[in-house]
Amino acid sequence: xxxxxxxxxxxIALVVAIGGGQTWAAYNATTASNANSFASGTxxxxxxxxxxxxxxxxxxxxxxxxxxxxxxxxxxxxxxAVHLYGTTSTAGxxxxxxxxxxxxxxxxxxxxxxxxxxxxxxxxATNYGSGNGVVYDGTLLAYPDDDYLSGIVDPxxxxxxxxxxxxxxxxxxxxxxxDDIAAKGKNATQTFTWEARNT
Amino acid sequence: MEGRAPSPRPVTRRARAVRVAVGLLSVWLLALGLLYAxxxxxxVVHSASMAPAVDSGDLVITRAVAPADIAVGDIVSFHxxxxxxRLITHRVTALRREGRGVAFVTRGxxxxxxxxxxxxxxxxxxxxxxxxxLAGYAVTWLTRPVIIxxxxxxxxxxxxxxxxxxxxxxHVTRSVVRFGLAGLASAAAIVSAPIMxxxxxxxxxxxxxxxxxxxxxxxxxxxxxxxxxSSVADTYVSQSDPDVNDGADPSMTVTSQSGENARSLVxxxxxxxxxxxxxxxxxxxxxxxxxxxxxxxxxxAKRVTAPWGEMTATWNNQPITTDVDLAAAPADDNAFxxxxxxxxxxxxxxxxxxIRAGVESVIGVTAYSTREAGxxxxxxxxxx
Numbered sequence: 001x002x003x004x005x006x007x008x009x010x011x012i013a014l015v016v017a018i019g020g021g022q023t024w025a026a027y028n029a030t031t032a033s034n035a036n037s038f039a040s041g042t043x044x045x046x047x048x049x050x051x052x053x054x055x056x057x058x059x060x061x062x063x064x065x066x067x068x069x070x071x072x073x074x075x076x077x078x079x080x081a082v083h084l085y086g087t088t089s090t091a092g093x094x095x096x097x098x099x100x101x102x103x104x105x106x107x108x109x110x111x112x113x114x115x116x117x118x119x120x121x122x123x124x125a126t127n128y129g130s131g132n133g134v135v136y137d138g139t140l141l142a143y144p145d146d147d148y149l150s151g152i153v154d155p156x157x158x159x160x161x162x163x164x165x166x167x168x169x170x171x172x173x174x175x176x177x178x179d180d181i182a183a184k185g186k187n188a189t190q191t192f193t194w195e196a197r198n199t
Numbered sequence: 200m201e202g203r204a205p206s207p208r209p210v211t212r213r214a215r216a217v218r219v220a221v222g223l224l225s226v227w228l229l230a231l232g233l234l235y236a237x238x239x240x241x242x243v244v245h246s247a248s249m250a251p252a253v254d255s256g257d258l259v260i261t262r263a264v265a266p267a268d269i270a271v272g273d274i275v276s277f278h279x280x281x282x283x284x285r286l287i288t289h290r291v292t293a294l295r296r297e298g299r300g301v302a303f304v305t306r307g308x309x310x311x312x313x314x315x316x317x318x319x320x321x322x323x324x325x326x327x328x329x330x331x332x333l334a335g336y337a338v339t340w341l342t343r344p345v346i347i348x349x350x351x352x353x354x355x356x357x358x359x360x361x362x363x364x365x366x367x368x369x370h371v372t373r374s375v376v377r378f379g380l381a382g383l384a385s386a387a388a389i390v391s392a393p394i395m396x397x398x399x400x401x402x403x404x405x406x407x408x409x410x411x412x413x414x415x416x417x418x419x420x421x422x423x424x425x426x427x428x429s430s431v432a433d434t435y436v437s438q439s440d441p442d443v444n445d446g447a448d449p450s451m452t453v454t455s456q457s458g459e460n461a462r463s464l465v466x467x468x469x470x471x472x473x474x475x476x477x478x479x480x481x482x483x484x485x486x487x488x489x490x491x492x493x494x495x496x497x498x499x500a501k502r503v504t505a506p507w508g509e510m511t512a513t514w515n516n517q518p519i520t521t522d523v524d525l526a527a528a529p530a531d532d533n534a535f536x537x538x539x540x541x542x543x544x545x546x547x548x549x550x551x552x553x554i555r556a557g558v559e560s561v562i563g564v565t566a567y568s569t570r571e572a573g574x575x576x577x578x579x580x581x582x583x
Contacts, residue, residue: 038245038255038336043310043403054409059417062477072407080403095414140414147315148404149281177416181477185418191410195312197282198246198403 043076045196054116054192055175057099062179068116070192071108073168078198081160083151084135084171085144089189096140096190098183103136104172105155118172128157140175140190148195162199216357221381224388238263239328242276242399243335244288248307249274253288253327258334259399261288261325266301266318269294269326275305276325276399279314288327288399289314312404347389354385419583421478426470429575432509432551437461441514449572450490453498453530454564455556463567464503464512466551467578469544478582483541485526485552487533487567488574494563496556500526500535502543503550520553527557530565541580 054068106123113119123133130137144150153160247255261276279287289305299320306313435451439459454461501520524539568574
């Protein structure tokens with residue numbers, strides 16, 4: 001290859017490379033973190049509900065309440081963070097605004113009862129801001145919707161816990177109908193979700 | 200020209216080697232640059248949540264496309280807001296146009312959780328164009344700093360020896376300029392490789408969900424039972440005997456016949472409304488006990504707006520009524536929905552009801568029991 005051609009080629013290449021990078025920048029800023037780590041493993045989260053609903057209120061009047069406990073177990077191999085959020089069915093008529101929801105994290109001391117009983121439930125000893133073990137206390141309407149990022153960090157105070165294989169926690173969910181006549185005849189259907197992502 | 204003149208001595212092997220190396224590196228740099236200009240970008244995949252479609256250690260080439268050019272099933276690379284902006288490569292499971300932009304739902308093939316994100320219409324999304332299995336490992340190894348430094352050192356060494364060789368050709372300055380440029384191009388090519396090479400992840404996630412939690416509030420929050428009261432005054436007035444009072448009669452009639460019309464009057468003491476705010480009145484029904492009916496038309500129950508006496512009312516002194524909220528019902532129903540009228544009575548004054556034929560010309564007559572007969576008219580009020 002003649003010397004001059006080589007030099008011209010090199011110069012063109014430099015210009016194109018520098019110019020081309022800007023086209024890309026619109027959607028891409030290189031992330032070089034973990035550049036040399038190749039992750040393999042699994043992230044898996046299970047619960048003990050066997051497809052049954054945790055909470056139910058039928059022909060409820062103000063003050064009516066239902067309580068259920070669910071055990072969430074991490075079975076993946078990669079350490080993960082867990083967030084809690086929910087999905088309120090759009091088919092509902094807005095009862096979620098009149099339902100108070102309280103979620104408490106804890107363990108079963110002694111034998112674990114059948115789903116969804118809370119016998120032997122003991123809240124975490126840590127106060128996450130709303131009492132020992134309480135991770136959420138508010139209306140069902142205000143419970144984070146369908147999004148990991150806006151979901152409740154587990155636990156909500158003291159930094160996200162790193163869930164490791166075999167780790168499990170019991171969540172006690174309690175829902176109570178508010179004393180508000182506007183709730184009359186309304187309904188809501190809710191999915192409660194725990195999402196694990198490797199850290 | 201002196202520059203075109205053949206060198207006094209043949210080009211050294213070292214110089215030729217430098218030239219070949221620089222040429223190859225420039226081709227590499229040019230190829231990368233052209234790919235970049237066309238919107239392509241090589242990415243090394245660092246985790247396996249898209250396995251086996253895209254696996255850890257693969258090298259993927261993605262192409263920048265407008266969000267509108269993405270379809271469900273495509274594998275895309277995007278900066279995941281919910282993962283601190285890290286570049287994630289996952290499959291599109293659903294999408295929805297939002298104005299000029301697009302809202303995406305993506306998921307790693309082995310994951311059970313999804314990501315939801317949006318892309319503006321003028322933004323770009325990386326779409327998987329080519330996958331080279333395992334090449335990511337090789338590329339990553341080749342772009343390690345120690346390899347880069349070794350390559351740079353090699354180029355410097357070659358340059359140095361070439362310059363030393365060129366010194367003997369008496370074109371020292373020109374050679375240094377040429378070899379300097381060549382060295383710069385080589386160094387740029389070597390350093391550019393790791394800079395241009397991106398990293399992407401197929402981040403892992405999983406969900407545990409409890410669904411179909413159904414909550415339904417009762418249609419009434421009121422536990423107060425309906426209240427039923429019987430009439431405290433009931434009579435009828437007859438056009439054929441316009442000054443006669445029939446307050447003690449065990450019957451009251453509603454007659455429709457020109458010149459002989461009859462109308463019934465009935466009054467209740469309204470029950471005390473419950474104090475529970477959850478218990479507003481939901482209905483009030485006036486019920487009559489029919490003795491006989493020879494009437495096929497519609498009857499009206501109207502709210503009486505002036506006082507009257509059971510033992511004093513006659514056709515000629517009958518109280519005035521209002522058509523507001525009047526209740527109409529077939530004669531055989533023996534019941535009238537007087538909810539609105541009773542609400543007015545609670546809010547204002549209670550002078551009872553007047554029952555008459557809707558049209559007083561079609562011949563017919565209906566008779567009802569009065570309280571004197573032991574089966575008085577009733578008013579049933581329900582709450583909730």
